[in-house]
Amino acid sequence: MKKMSLLSIALVGVVGFASNALAEIKLTYSDWQLAQEVWGKSLNDVIDQFEKENPGIKVAREPVQLAQRDVRFSTAIRAGGGPDVFALDANPVRQYIAEGWVRDLTPYIQAAGGKDFLGDFYPISLQPVTVDGKVYGLPMNTVAMTLVYNKKLFKEAGIDAPASTWEQFREDMKKLTRSKSGSGPVDQWGLTLVLAPAGFDLRVTSIVRGFGADFLTPDGTRSAMDTPEAKAAFNYIVDLIQVDKSVPPGATQVDANGARRLLANQTVAVKIGTTWSYPEVSAMNPALDGWHTLGMAPIPRSAGKDNQTRTTLFQKTVFVNQNSKHPEAAWKLARYLTDPAAMRRWFDDNNMLSARRSVNEGYEKISQSESARTVAAEIEHGAFLPQTPKWPQILDAFRQNLQAAVVGSKSRDQALDDLNRQINTILE
Amino acid sequence: MKTGRHWIAIYGCLLAMAAYNLWPFFWMLASSFKTDIEVTSFPATIFPRTFTTAAYGRVWSQEGMVHYFLNSLLVSGATALLSAAIGILCGYGFSRFRFRGRNVFMVLLLASQVIPGVLLVGPYFKMMSLVGLYDSLTGLILAQTTLTLPFSVWMIKGYIDGVPIELDQAAQIDGATSFQCLRHCVLPSILPGVVATTIFAFLLAWGDLLWALCLITDPAKQTMTLGITNLVGQFRVLWSDIMAATVIGCSIPAVAYVILQRYLVQSSISSAIKG
Amino acid sequence: MVGSTPRAGYFYVLPALLLMIVILGFPSVASVLESFGVGTKGPIGLHAYAKLAGDPEFYETLRNTAIFVVAVVSMHLVLGLGTALLLNQELRFRWLFRVLAILPWTMPDIIGGLIFRFMFDTLTGGVNAVLGALGLASAFDWLGDPTLALGTVIAAEVWRGYPYVMLILLAGLQAIPQDQYEAAKLDGVNAWKTFLHITVPNLKPMIYLALVLDAIWECRLFGMIYGMTGGGPGISTQNLSLMVYKQYFQFFDTAYAASVAVVLAAVLMVLAVPYVRLALRDEK
Numbered sequence: 010m011k012k013m014s015l016l017s018i019a020l021v022g023v024v025g026f027a028s029n030a031l032a033e034i035k036l037t038y039s040d041w042q043l044a045q046e047v048w049g050k051s052l053n054d055v056i057d058q059f060e061k062e063n064p065g066i067k068v069a070r071e072p073v074q075l076a077q078r079d080v081r082f083s084t085a086i087r088a089g090g091g092p093d094v095f096a097l098d099a100n101p102v103r104q105y106i107a108e109g110w111v112r113d114l115t116p117y118i119q120a121a122g123g124k125d126f127l128g129d130f131y132p133i134s135l136q137p138v139t140v141d142g143k144v145y146g147l148p149m150n151t152v153a154m155t156l157v158y159n160k161k162l163f164k165e166a167g168i169d170a171p172a173s174t175w176e177q178f179r180e181d182m183k184k185l186t187r188s189k190s191g192s193g194p195v196d197q198w199g200l201t202l203v204l205a206p207a208g209f210d211l212r213v214t215s216i217v218r219g220f221g222a223d224f225l226t227p228d229g230t231r232s233a234m235d236t237p238e239a240k241a242a243f244n245y246i247v248d249l250i251q252v253d254k255s256v257p258p259g260a261t262q263v264d265a266n267g268a269r270r271l272l273a274n275q276t277v278a279v280k281i282g283t284t285w286s287y288p289e290v291s292a293m294n295p296a297l298d299g300w301h302t303l304g305m306a307p308i309p310r311s312a313g314k315d316n317q318t319r320t321t322l323f324q325k326t327v328f329v330n331q332n333s334k335h336p337e338a339a340w341k342l343a344r345y346l347t348d349p350a351a352m353r354r355w356f357d358d359n360n361m362l363s364a365r366r367s368v369n370e371g372y373e374k375i376s377q378s379e380s381a382r383t384v385a386a387e388i389e390h391g392a393f394l395p396q397t398p399k400w401p402q403i404l405d406a407f408r409q410n411l412q413a414a415v416v417g418s419k420s421r422d423q424a425l426d427d428l429n430r431q432i433n434t435i436l437e
Numbered sequence: 438m439k440t441g442r443h444w445i446a447i448y449g450c451l452l453a454m455a456a457y458n459l460w461p462f463f464w465m466l467a468s469s470f471k472t473d474i475e476v477t478s479f480p481a482t483i484f485p486r487t488f489t490t491a492a493y494g495r496v497w498s499q500e501g502m503v504h505y506f507l508n509s510l511l512v513s514g515a516t517a518l519l520s521a522a523i524g525i526l527c528g529y530g531f532s533r534f535r536f537r538g539r540n541v542f543m544v545l546l547l548a549s550q551v552i553p554g555v556l557l558v559g560p561y562f563k564m565m566s567l568v569g570l571y572d573s574l575t576g577l578i579l580a581q582t583t584l585t586l587p588f589s590v591w592m593i594k595g596y597i598d599g600v601p602i603e604l605d606q607a608a609q610i611d612g613a614t615s616f617q618c619l620r621h622c623v624l625p626s627i628l629p630g631v632v633a634t635t636i637f638a639f640l641l642a643w644g645d646l647l648w649a650l651c652l653i654t655d656p657a658k659q660t661m662t663l664g665i666t667n668l669v670g671q672f673r674v675l676w677s678d679i680m681a682a683t684v685i686g687c688s689i690p691a692v693a694y695v696i697l698q699r700y701l702v703q704s705s706i707s708s709a710i711k712g
Numbered sequence: 713m714v715g716s717t718p719r720a721g722y723f724y725v726l727p728a729l730l731l732m733i734v735i736l737g738f739p740s741v742a743s744v745l746e747s748f749g750v751g752t753k754g755p756i757g758l759h760a761y762a763k764l765a766g767d768p769e770f771y772e773t774l775r776n777t778a779i780f781v782v783a784v785v786s787m788h789l790v791l792g793l794g795t796a797l798l799l800n801q802e803l804r805f806r807w808l809f810r811v812l813a814i815l816p817w818t819m820p821d822i823i824g825g826l827i828f829r830f831m832f833d834t835l836t837g838g839v840n841a842v843l844g845a846l847g848l849a850s851a852f853d854w855l856g857d858p859t860l861a862l863g864t865v866i867a868a869e870v871w872r873g874y875p876y877v878m879l880i881l882l883a884g885l886q887a888i889p890q891d892q893y894e895a896a897k898l899d900g901v902n903a904w905k906t907f908l909h910i911t912v913p914n915l916k917p918m919i920y921l922a923l924v925l926d927a928i929w930e931c932r933l934f935g936m937i938y939g940m941t942g943g944g945p946g947i948s949t950q951n952l953s954l955m956v957y958k959q960y961f962q963f964f965d966t967a968y969a970a971s972v973a974v975v976l977a978a979v980l981m982v983l984a985v986p987y988v989r990l991a992l993r994d995e996k
Contacts, residue, residue: 039654044667071654074667080555080961084651088563090571092654104964108753196479206942257479259834261856261945266674270477276835294474401962409946416945418858451798455812461871462815464831464838481841527728534721540988542729547984549736550928551977552743553956556970560739583735586728588925592880595921599887615720626887633883636814637876644820646935662820669826676830683823690818695811 034338036068039082039092042325043072047288051358059345066338076207086110086332093333094342096149099324099393100210100401102137106145107398112329113143117340129349134364137393138326146326147347148364150355153387154215154320156306157282157290159275159297162197163304171279171306175220175245178309182255185278199255200279201263201271202246204415208265209408210394212281214321217242218392219308221316224403224432225395232432234407234425241311243425247414261412273297281308283323284360284384305383307390322391324364356381362388399435406431462687469493469680476676492677493685502682504657505664508574509643510689512660515578517639520585521593521631524638527586528593529619533605546587554584558651565652572655580648585638592637596630597623632697640690661686747970760971769947770955770972777951777979780866781930787870788926789919792877797911799878800885817875825939828868829855832940855941858948865949869936873929877922884918885911924987928980952976 038056042048049072056068071092073081079101085091086108097105105111118126127135130148138146156171163170166185172178182199189197203212217223222239225232233239250256257263257276269286271277273293280286291299308320327346329339345351352363353372360378362385363369369388375381394400406428414424468476469492471485496502531543561580562571570576604626605618613621624631649660659667665682668675742751749756764770795813803809819827831838832854844850854864888911896906912919934953937943943950943958950958952972960969 037654069655072656072667073654074669076669077650077666080647081651081654083961083964084559084562085654087559088566090562090566101964108964205944257835258851259853259856261853262829262834266669270674274474274478276479296474398964401964405958405962409944412856412945413858416853416857418946447798447801447803450794451803451809454795454798455809457871458812458815461819461827461831465827468830468838477836479835480844481836481838483838483841483845523727523731526724530721530724534718534724536718536721539721539725542725544985544988546728546732547928547988548977548981549732549740550932551980551984552736552740553932553934553953553973553976555953555957555960556743556746556973557736557739560742561735564735564738579731579735583732586732590728591921591925595918596883596887598917599884629883629886633879637879640817640820643818644822644935646820646822662822665823666826679823679826679830683819683827686820686823687815687818691811691815694814694818695807 032065034066034335036066036094036333036335036338036342037071037092038068038094038342039071039073039078040096041073041075041078042096043070044074047292048359051354055346055351055354056342059342062345063338063341066341068342083110086330089332091330091332093330093335093339094327094346095330096325096327097146099137099322099326102146102326103140103396103398103400105328106138106140110331111145112331112333112336112339113145114147114329114340114343115143117344118144121344129365129367131364131366131388133322133388133391133393134324137324137396146328147343148324148326149347149352150323150325150361151364151388152283152285152323152362152384153391154211154281154283154323155308155384155387156279157272157286158279158304158306159272159277159302160304161302162275162278166278170304171309173307173309174312175309176312179245179249179253179255182249182279183253186253186255196276198257198271198277199253200249201268201277202250202256202260203263203265203268203281204261204408204412205264205267206408208268210404211321211323212265212268213246213408213411214394215281215308215319216246218316218321219319220245220311221314221319223318223392223395224407225397225436229395229397230436232429232436234432235429238311240425243411243414244421246411247421250415251417261415269293272303273299284362284380287380288360303380305380307383307387318390318392320387320391322388322393324393325361397436402435403432406435462684465680465684469677469684471677473675473677476680492675492681495675496678496681496685501656501659502661502664502685505659505661506685506689508658509661509686512574512578512581512649513639513642516581516585516642517635519578519582520589520638521635523582523586524589524593524634525619525624525631527590528597529615529623531590531594532597533602533615533618543591546590549583550587554647558647561648562651572653572658574653574658577648577652577660580652581642581645584645584648585641588641589634589638592634593627593630596627600626636690636694636697639693643686643690743970744974746966747974749967752966754967760967763968764971764975769950770975772947773950773952773955774975776862776947776949777931779862780869780933780951781927783866784869784873784930785923785927787866788874788877789923791870791874792922793881793919795874795878796881796885797907799882813878814875816872817879819872821872821933821935822939823935824868824872825936827939828864828936829940832864832868856945858945861941861945861949865937865940868940869930869933872936873926876929877926880918880922880925881915884915888914920987920990924984927983931976931980931983952979 040052043052053070060066060068082091082095131151134148134151138144158171162185168181168184172181185199186195187197188195203209220238220242222236222242223233250260257271268280269290270293272280273290287299287303290303291297310316310319327343329336329343333339349365349368352365352368355361356372356375362381369375369385410424410428413419414421467485470488472487472489475482475486531539565571565576600623604622608618608622644662646662646666649663653659665679665686668679668682746752747760749759799810799813834840834853834856840850840852854860892910896910932953937949937951937954941949943954956969956972959965959972
């Protein structure tokens with residue numbers, strides 16, 4: 010008898026202890042898009058819903074600006090802390106994995122269905138987050154860069170739609186560079202190019218891809234910027250700025266925001282962007298009536314060439330911190346944010362495509378949107394930027410040499426030679 | 438011999454100085470009253486074509502700017518006072534005492550500033566999490582004090598050096614302790630220096646971004662400088678808002694200075710010697 | 713020496729030293745160790761320094777830093793001393809001029825970087841707008857042209873930082889005993905000679921102090937340049953601080969970043985040590 014009562018007391022104690030332990034798990038979620046007006050609200054709503062469906066888990070939201078995100082994350086994670094769940098764009102993913110800052114999610118994925126679970130994601134979306142067969146993150150949004158253009162300005166210049174070849178595109182840009190009033194100085198330019206660091210990686214590299222060139226050889230060991238296609242792309246960009254002057258002055262300072270501004274104010278007719286350009290540019294200038302005035306078209310190609318890869322992909326992925334004290338709960342949150350239901354929400358609120366094939370192809374709202382369809386079709390033709398941890402150095406070398414050629418401090422050939430040399434040195 | 442021309446030259450130079458100092462603020466002010474579109478238009482306008490206070494409205498109501506403001510005030514104020522207090526003690530110690538290791542300590546203090554903050558933030562962050570001061574304003578105040586202290590100490594020591602040691606010695610003969618010397622002889626004479634140092638420490642702390650960014654993740658505890666840089670988003674840079682927020686942000690130190698600058702007056706050393 | 717117990721000095725300096733050692737001691741040592749590869753993923757040894765010695769980017773960054781500091785600090789001294797002398801007079805509305813004098817410095821350097829980035833923007837910035845309104849050539853690429861960028865950044869920092877020097881010198885001017893000036897006036901000495909023989913000698917220690925502190929400050933400057941150009945175009949405005957930032961947070965190369973930081977620290981020590989020895993030697 011005594012043994013039974015002792016046992017029951019022990020059981021009560023254990024159950025009590027266990028339920029206390031289940032009491033409340035506090036997670037932190039950090040995302041640069043929490044700091045954006047519309048996107049932040051969308052994320053908060055979905056996370057609130059997650060909290061409702063998972064009583065016992067509370068999620069503290071930590072917005073951080075894109076430019077400062079890596080500063081804050083790397084400092085915190087290096088010191089053993091950092092948010093439990095966080096989002097990254099395609100850029101520093103390989104570094105974070107190499108530094109051991111993100112948790113290997115393969116065990117959780119296996120428990121959730123393994124290949125079946127992963128099968129819905131585009132294979133290309135899983136590439137950046139998979140190293141040695143281990144999956145480190147869940148892709149959320151995948152989009153391809155395309156041309157975003159002002160239909161009205163095009164019509165005024167007598168052009169139907171953006172060209173599909175670079176040669177024709179160049180002529181069009183010259184036509185669109187003119188004085189709005191017809192008789193004054195030039196105050197409208199064909200296109201804007203992003204040459205400042207913020208946003209450079211997605212946009213100018215799309216042009217390189219469009220020419221059929223790439224930065225590194227497929228095995229990632231040598232520079233591929235010494236091919237004729239790479240030289241053609243390089244010279245083309247510099248020509249647009251220096252020779253044709255179809256790009257507004259001060260090109261080396263324009264970053265992604267500046268480019269959106271120029272398009273919103275109708276100072277240029279074309280920029281390279283993606284689905285987010287619609288809501289953002291429209292919000293910048295309501296008078297533009299962006300949703301009706303803007304159009305999208307694939308990145309042009311060289312005449313006669315039909316390269317499979319012609320643009321760059323952007324991806325937002327969700328990760329679990331290696332230091333997280335609640336990996337189970339963190340995984341739940343990461344999964345929730347990338348479930349089809351949440352994916353549909355991301356499109357409804359933010360016009361962002363999903364990394365899930367079923368959503369991109371199955372959701373009627375996506376099929377009905379012209380811009381979404383265009384971009385979705387381009388995903389097959391896009392590639393991520395080289396997935397080597399040395400990529401930031403290589404990108405920096407590319408940007409600096411391009412800028413040098415643009416401002417004339419180096420000749421183009423010199424700039425390209427230096428670039429190739431620097432890339433090979435970095436890769437050693 | 439205050440000739441009229443003498444004074445015209447002086448006021449002329451002062452006006453030139455004022456114009457030179459003010460012109461970026463003028464541009465900021467003008468931009469803060471423009472619409473989003475006009476602020477980024479080409480060709481740029483100098484005066485707002487459409488005058489609007491929308492940016493101020495947005496800054497005030499949105500984003501918790503008032504909160505950031507108060508946070509900055511609290512953190513910078515505490516840092517400044519802490520720096521001044523510790524600085525006075527330390528400066529007095531260096532100035533008036535020749536103890537072993539003094540020179541080494543002085544150099545060490547200055548040497549602490551030579552390593553860039555970006556490398557120090559990480560280990561400091563780790564230390565703060567260990568003692569539970571992670572994501573706290575106290576941790577931030579301590580961090581910013583280490584930024585402002587070395588310069589403060591050296592500055593105040595410089596001012597104390599300027600006070601003749603005979604003053605201290607005279608007081609000592611009258612039976613005062615060194616601390617009383619500090620309080621009654623030295624402090625009044627260096628008041629302008631202390632004020633200058635306090636202002637300097639305040640402004641230094643006010644403008645810090647790196648430590649605030651890494652040590653504070655709770656949006657409610659953010660400082661003003663961090664709040665302003667947050668207006669540079671991934672998708673939109675609201676220039677008029679940034680200008681408006683900066684106008685507000687700069688006015689506080691300016692007001693503080695107006696209040697404190699009356700202490701930057703002629704010291705009364707001579708009267709102390711006589712009296 | 714006040715009192716016969718020099719050791720009393722320990723008590724006065726204790727709070728400061730405790731604070732600095734506790735907070736910065738461990739991080740500083742950790743950083744130096746990182747430059748030798750300790751605690752990083754890479755090899756331990758002098759690899760980072762060897763790489764640094766052969767890196768042309770490092771030498772250009774060093775050159776930029778030197779040009780920047782010399783130009784900015786000398787202009788600060790000129791403007792700061794001039795303004796301090798002006799403000800030391802018996803003026804009407806003195807409080808107003810004092811506030812105006814300190815205004816540039818109330819702008820945090822990060823924010824200043826953003827503001828000047830905007831003002832010097834080629835297309836939409838105020839500087840080109842004013843030049844255009846005055847009918848002068850107005851398409852200057854202030855921040856995008858490598859020949860102009862460094863000068864633009866220098867001009868911006870000269871504007872922002874000179875009140876610091878002014879503040880130090882003004883307080884120093886206030887401390888000069890009036891009787892020296894009164895004696896000079898009685899002797900009929902003119903303004904320039906008074907300046908040269910009374911003001912400057914009295915102010916010398918503060919001038920040295922201001923120069924060294926300002927030089928240290930400008931060597932380490934980060935926010936202003938980061939906001940305006942981010943180190944570009946190319947690396948024409950990159951200074952040592954920016955290089956550390958880039959290597960640490962963008963390239964994730966901890967050891968290399970730490971080695972640049974150690975070099976920066978050494979440069980700053982080189983600046984500071986002569987002053988410290990001078991200051992310590994000048995003491996009675």
